[in-house]
Amino acid sequence: MAIISTSHLSKRYANGTAALNGVSLALEAGQFTVILGPSGSGKSTLLRLFNGLETPTEGSVSINGTVLQRRNLRHVRREVGMVFQHFNLVGRLNVMTNVLIGRLAYRSWLGSMLHLFREEDFRIAHEALARVGLAEKAWVRADQLSGGQQQRVGIARALAQRPRVILADEPVASLDPVTSTEVLGLLKQICREDGIAVVANLHQPDYTHQYADRVIGLNSGRVIFDDAPGQLTDNRLQTIYHRDSQPQETRHAELALAHA
Amino acid sequence: MLNLRWPTPDGRPPKALWVTALGVLLLLLVSAPLVEFNLWTLVTKADDTVLFVGRMFHQQPEWEYIPQFALKMLETLEIALLATVLATLISLPLGFLAARNATPYPWVGQIVRDVAAFLRALPELVWALVFVSAIGLGPFPGVLAITVVSVGFMARFFADALEVIPAGPVEGVAAHGAGWLQVRSFAMFPQALPDFIGTLLYVLDHNVRAATVLGIVGAGGIGFDLVNAIRYFEFERLIIIILGIYLAVTLIDRFSSYVRGQVIHGGVQRHGN
Amino acid sequence: MATERLVNLPALPPKPRNLIPLWASLLLGLCWLVVWHLDISFQTLLWGWQDILEYFSRYTSPDFRDAPKYLWLMLETMAMGLWGTVLAFIIAFLLAPYAARNLSPNPWVYNLTRELLNFMRAMPDILLALILVSSMGLGPLPGALALGIHTAGFLGKFFAESLERVEHGRYEALDAVGAGFSQKILYAGWPSILREMTGYTLYILDRNIRTGAVLGLVGAGGIGIALYDTLRMFNYNQAAALLIIMLGTIIVLDRLSGLIRSKLH
Numbered sequence: 159m160a161i162i163s164t165s166h167l168s169k170r171y172a173n174g175t176a177a178l179n180g181v182s183l184a185l186e187a188g189q190f191t192v193i194l195g196p197s198g199s200g201k202s203t204l205l206r207l208f209n210g211l212e213t214p215t216e217g218s219v220s221i222n223g224t225v226l227q228r229r230n231l232r233h234v235r236r237e238v239g240m241v242f243q244h245f246n247l248v249g250r251l252n253v254m255t256n257v258l259i260g261r262l263a264y265r266s267w268l269g270s271m272l273h274l275f276r277e278e279d280f281r282i283a284h285e286a287l288a289r290v291g292l293a294e295k296a297w298v299r300a301d302q303l304s305g306g307q308q309q310r311v312g313i314a315r316a317l318a319q320r321p322r323v324i325l326a327d328e329p330v331a332s333l334d335p336v337t338s339t340e341v342l343g344l345l346k347q348i349c350r351e352d353g354i355a356v357v358a359n360l361h362q363p364d365y366t367h368q369y370a371d372r373v374i375g376l377n378s379g380r381v382i383f384d385d386a387p388g389q390l391t392d393n394r395l396q397t398i399y400h401r402d403s404q405p406q407e408t409r410h411a412e413l414a415l416a417h418a
Numbered sequence: 419m420l421n422l423r424w425p426t427p428d429g430r431p432p433k434a435l436w437v438t439a440l441g442v443l444l445l446l447l448v449s450a451p452l453v454e455f456n457l458w459t460l461v462t463k464a465d466d467t468v469l470f471v472g473r474m475f476h477q478q479p480e481w482e483y484i485p486q487f488a489l490k491m492l493e494t495l496e497i498a499l500l501a502t503v504l505a506t507l508i509s510l511p512l513g514f515l516a517a518r519n520a521t522p523y524p525w526v527g528q529i530v531r532d533v534a535a536f537l538r539a540l541p542e543l544v545w546a547l548v549f550v551s552a553i554g555l556g557p558f559p560g561v562l563a564i565t566v567v568s569v570g571f572m573a574r575f576f577a578d579a580l581e582v583i584p585a586g587p588v589e590g591v592a593a594h595g596a597g598w599l600q601v602r603s604f605a606m607f608p609q610a611l612p613d614f615i616g617t618l619l620y621v622l623d624h625n626v627r628a629a630t631v632l633g634i635v636g637a638g639g640i641g642f643d644l645v646n647a648i649r650y651f652e653f654e655r656l657i658i659i660i661l662g663i664y665l666a667v668t669l670i671d672r673f674s675s676y677v678r679g680q681v682i683h684g685g686v687q688r689h690g691n
Numbered sequence: 692m693a694t695e696r697l698v699n700l701p702a703l704p705p706k707p708r709n710l711i712p713l714w715a716s717l718l719l720g721l722c723w724l725v726v727w728h729l730d731i732s733f734q735t736l737l738w739g740w741q742d743i744l745e746y747f748s749r750y751t752s753p754d755f756r757d758a759p760k761y762l763w764l765m766l767e768t769m770a771m772g773l774w775g776t777v778l779a780f781i782i783a784f785l786l787a788p789y790a791a792r793n794l795s796p797n798p799w800v801y802n803l804t805r806e807l808l809n810f811m812r813a814m815p816d817i818l819l820a821l822i823l824v825s826s827m828g829l830g831p832l833p834g835a836l837a838l839g840i841h842t843a844g845f846l847g848k849f850f851a852e853s854l855e856r857v858e859h860g861r862y863e864a865l866d867a868v869g870a871g872f873s874q875k876i877l878y879a880g881w882p883s884i885l886r887e888m889t890g891y892t893l894y895i896l897d898r899n900i901r902t903g904a905v906l907g908l909v910g911a912g913g914i915g916i917a918l919y920d921t922l923r924m925f926n927y928n929q930a931a932a933l934l935i936i937m938l939g940t941i942i943v944l945d946r947l948s949g950l951i952r953s954k955l956h
């Protein structure tokens with residue numbers, strides 16, 4: 159059974175922007191899926207819908223067979239970890255606490271108001287930190303780490319919640335090439351070893367070739383490519399990144415010429 | 419011939435400047451009779467004031483008064499401390515209710531903000547006057563009065579601090595399935611903490627100063643002795659009281675600006691490991 | 692698989708000591724001591740809530756018969772606040788450059804001015820008003836002076852700190868053309884902080900009008916004395932009217948100055 163499935167998913171924002179148009183997908187466990195597409199094609203919107211950070215205008219999202227709804231949001235989010243472009247760690251808290259945040263969905267509000275956790279949670283967090291190779295930084299404040307380290311903490315936070323899916327919205331867009339391969343390699347390894355489905359938005363076709371098991375191309379909120387990375391020829395890349403509207407400059411030139 | 423002009427296109431002073439200056443001057447002229455302004459009295463009475471202050475230094479301070487003074491000063495500081503702690507406890511949840519990005523319902527936020535504005539509109543002494551006539555003389559009405567005004571300030575500043583925190587980490591925590599309170603205590607609270615502490619210290623500072631005069635209406639602290647010393651020209655006590663207040667306020671001021679500096683600048687290193 | 696990994700988990704570095712519980716319990720203990728020492732019983736507040744409600748219900752029928760007189764007194768309070776603020780502004784304007792570390796001609800002057808401003812700040816305005824009233828006689832003028840002296844300490848400090856935050860290069864550019872102390876302040880200092888200055892001054896005006904309302908308690912004019920008298924005579928209806936007038940004026944002024952300040956930004 160597919161771990162994430164959507165049917166006729168559409169999203170129109172309050173200001174009228176139609177970000178997604180009838181997307182139907184089924185993503186498998188243990189697969190590394192990369193979503194490609196030009197800026198504004200709806201990649202982030204799609205991932206945010208998977209996690210319930212946005213609600214669909216039409217259609218629905220199911221995680222492991224459960225349809226995402228307002229009521230079960232917290233419950234479903236346990237299964238879905240998320241990694242962000244700008245890490246979104248709480249900079250003033252230490253690394254350990256940031257990883258423990260991944261356990262919050264399992265715990266009641268009373269203990270967490272006082273920032274108290276169970277021994278078991280500490281073990282899980284410790285394990286996640288060791289997995290990303292940052293155990294020795296456990297008590298350092300998160301905002302003192304380098305970008306690559308912060309992204310690894312972000313991955314540890316997602317791991318700590320024992321998810322079935324990890325969503326990653328441009329996880330390497332703020333990182334240098336060496337760190338980027340480190341982070342993507344880590345995600346790939348997690349995908350392989352734990353059978354977790356990883357869905358990542360990327361802007362780099364070469365990383366896509368290197369890491370993806372499956373590539374989905376989005377343009378103007380529609381799926382226009384869905385295949386193995388081997389099928390991603392230059393030609394098809396062109397169609398993914400194709401723009402409908404004329405570039406701004408030419409229109410300006412036309413306007414200027416009209417007055418000449 | 420000397421030809422002076424201002425460095426503006428038309429050579430006249432900037433409009434914003436002279437309009438403001440003229441407006442203020444006009445207001446001062448109109449309101450002069452209201453404050454009974456009179457240069458002559460000011461000049462002649464200046465003498466008396468200098469004389470009055472001079473007399474403080476001509477007398478031996480009344481050393482035997484010091485123990486009583488110390489006790490009253492302690493009471494003053496206690497009133498300020500207790501009121502600040504109480505106000506912080508009350509204001510924290512109110513701040514979350516009032517902040518646009520943390521409130522469960524916007525209309526609740528608006529109500530909390532309006533109530534806070536009401537609480538801080540009247541000075542401590544007015545509230546003290548009301549509380550004294552409600553529950554009698556003593557430090558308790560003083561504590562209540564200062565608490566009320568501090569809640570008015572802190573709830574508002576806490577809310578302001580929350581409204582400017584970055585949204586990224588908040589989303590980061592929410593995305594992992596944290597509940598309503600968990601998002602507030604793990605993502606919002608830590609990010610706003612330095613601002614909270616800054617506000618808290620300013621309020622503490624202010625409250626110590628406010629507590630020194632509560633005694634004027636019988637709400638505890640050194641204020642009662644202060645009024646009496648001035649009313650009955652007890653200069654040998656007045657000098658002790660004034661220097662004592664100066665010392666205490668200055669010490670608290672130094673302490674709080676030290677802590678503020680630690681939190682804002684040195685904090686990163688200190689809390690890191 | 693998870694347990695397998697657990698066996699050779701790299702050890703965490705030693706956990707740093709968390710001092711927050713210690714400080715929190717110390718503060719709690721201190722507060723308990725304070726409550727005990729001040730002899731405060733919150734129980735009375737709990738038991739007596741009906742009495743308290745009854746007490747506040749006495750304010751529910753305000754008596755506006757003397758409203759013109761009250762309004763006049765409120766006007767007097769506002770005038771006091773205005774004069775006090777202008778005085779404070781003038782003092783602060785003159786002293787602040789000497790209290791800014793990067794502008795002050797020498798450390799002696801710097802420390803002296805700082806301490807002077809600090810002293811003005813430390814003296815509560817009510818105390819100053821008490822002293823000035825007993826040396827100059829009753830009336831709003833000593834009140835305005837007291838407000839002016841006390842808030843000059845604040846304005847001076849804020850202005851000085853703003854002057855310190857101005858980019859070093861701006862002063863250096865003036866130094867480079869051979870400008871003197873006052874020229875540096877007039878052409879690099881004040882223009883750079885004009886906006887902040889206006890904001891602070893408006894804030895102080897607001898504050899002075901608010902505080903001016905209580906100076907009457909010590910005979911320094913304004914609406915405070917009327918409130919004191921009505922409460923002493925248990926005239927709750929008139930006291931309620933006075934409180935409403937004070938509140939209304941203050942809230943309107945608060946909104947107004949907030950509006951002007953937000954226009955400035």
Ligand SMILES: Nc1ncnc2c1ncn2[C@@H]1O[C@H](COP(=O)(O)OP(=O)(O)OP(=O)(O)O)[C@@H](O)[C@H]1O
Pocket residue numbers: 171172173175176177195196197198199200201202203204
């Ligand atoms: N909160 C929002 N409110 C209104 N419109 C939005 C919002 N978020 C995104 N959009 C719009 O929805 C469309 C899709 O945005 P989305 O962020 O999903 O694109 P993206 O593919 O992630 O782009 P990028 O590669 O630049 O991150 C865009 O036209 C964008 O302007």
Ligand SMILES: [Mg+2]
Pocket residue numbers: 201202203
């Ligand atoms: Mg995006």
